[in-house]
Amino acid sequence: MSNESARAAEETNGAEDVVAKTARPSGPAGPVVEIPRGTVVLAATPIGNMGDASARLVALLERADIVAAEDTRRLYDLANRLGVHVGGRVVANHDHNEREKADGLLDEVERGATVLVVSDAGMPTVNDPGVAIVRRAIERDLPVTCAPGPSAVLDALALSGLPTDRFCYEGFVPRKHNERIQRFRSLRAERRTIVFYETLHRIAGTMDDLLDQFGPGRPMALCRELTKGYEQIRRGSVAEIRQSVVDDPPRGEIVLVIAGAREEEALAADAGTGQALSVADLAALAIERSKAQGLRVKDAIAAVVAEHPLPDGSLANRKAVYAETLKLK
Known part of the structure; x- marks a missing residue:
């Protein structure tokens, strides 16, 4: 083999290591799906109808090196329903452990692994685990991509x-x-x-x-x-x-x-939540309400506070308003 041929072969082999693996889902008519190496892949899973599983999801379940699942039992149930064999290592990745798991999974990504992240249903990170590994991947300048799909x-x-x-x-x-x-x-x-x-x-x-x-x-x-x-x-x-x-x-x-x-x-x-009234203003209004309607001061305070929410929708502290009424009296 000539030097140029050897060099070309070496470059080709190197490219195969870093670009992608390919997989064809079951059935001769299935599309060829690229499996990106050295990448975190967030994949949406069906939210009820198994027919919504994408060809990419099926290929990723079969070919990813690691599958990080919110619930491993549900992952295997999903795979059984789809008739898929999960080929990679399966790890639990849920709300209580995802932060501590993130760097270990990303170390595998740095070594060239495809890490598939799935939740029980729908897209990871949307009220489901996945945010921690995405944030750490961004901080470590590692690639993240999505295999989109069902979304409630x-x-x-x-x-x-x-x-x-x-x-x-x-x-x-x-x-x-x-x-x-x-x-x-x-x-x-x-x-x-x-x-x-x-x-x-x-x-x-x-x-x-x-x-x-x-x-x-x-x-x-x-x-x-x-x-x-x-x-x-x-x-x-x-x-x-x-x-x-x-x-x-x-x-x-x-x-x-x-x-x-x-x-x-x-x-x-x-208009109702425009200019927030101060605690002193609320206390003054409560005293007026108490006298005008014959209410206990505490009842007047509760009514006034409820009628004048703060701009963010929260309510003033009634204890603070009560303390202010004592000063005004």
């Missing part, structure tokens, strides 16, 4: 019939009543379409709080069990959806899509 957020948004040109995703609705009220209050002037996740155990209380903070007429959609055979989309006003929850409590995984505020709603909400 986008599915619900598309099916809601509400505007999709501008929207905000707010994650899960807060568990506690007071925290829900604060979050909803802070969003009353939001003009973008709003998307929330919710659970069947809390949906009744959440709908009560939405009615209280957004009013009865705001359009919305309640989407449940997306992509499954019993998928259901309930569309209507907040009051109508709330009544449907009372009459026919929904089951399964729920996504709420709420229309953004109209011009007049946004202006009214902004």
Whole structure:
């Protein structure tokens, strides 16, 4: 072999080491899928319908060197349903250990491994593990890519019939009543379409709080069990959806899509949370309310504080307001 031929062969072999492996999913008609080496790959998994699994997901499950899964049992269940053999090493990567796991996985990436990150359903990092390894990969200047796919957020948004040109995703609705009220209050002037996740155990209380903070007429959609055979989309006003929850409590995984505020709603909400009153101002108002309506000072304080939320939707500290009323008296 000539020197030039030997050099060309060496360069070709080196390129194969760093570029990609290829895989063809089961079946002769399946597309050839590149498996990038030395890369973290975030892959979306089906949120209910196994038919939504992409050819890239199947190839990655078969060929990735390491699969970092939110729940290893669910990973193997997914693989069984897809008829796929997971070829690489499987490690647990969940909310409680992902930070400590990240650097070890990225060390493998530096050595040329393909590390596949999957959650139980949908896209990793969206209310699921994956953020820690992405951040560390960016800090270490290591490549990260996505194999996109099913997303409950986008599915619900598309099916809601509400505007999709501008929207905000707010994650899960807060568990506690007071925290829900604060979050909803802070969003009353939001003009973008709003998307929330919710659970069947809390949906009744959440709908009560939405009615209280957004009013009865705001359009919305309640989407449940997306992509499954019993998928259901309930569309209507907040009051109508709330009544449907009372009459026919929904089951399964729920996504709420709420229309953004109209011009007049946004202006009214902004006016209500515009200039924050000081503790002294609130105390003075509470004293006036107490005298005018014959209320206990503590009851007057509770009413005044609730009527004058801070710009972020939170409420002033009632103990601080009470202390100020004592000074003013």
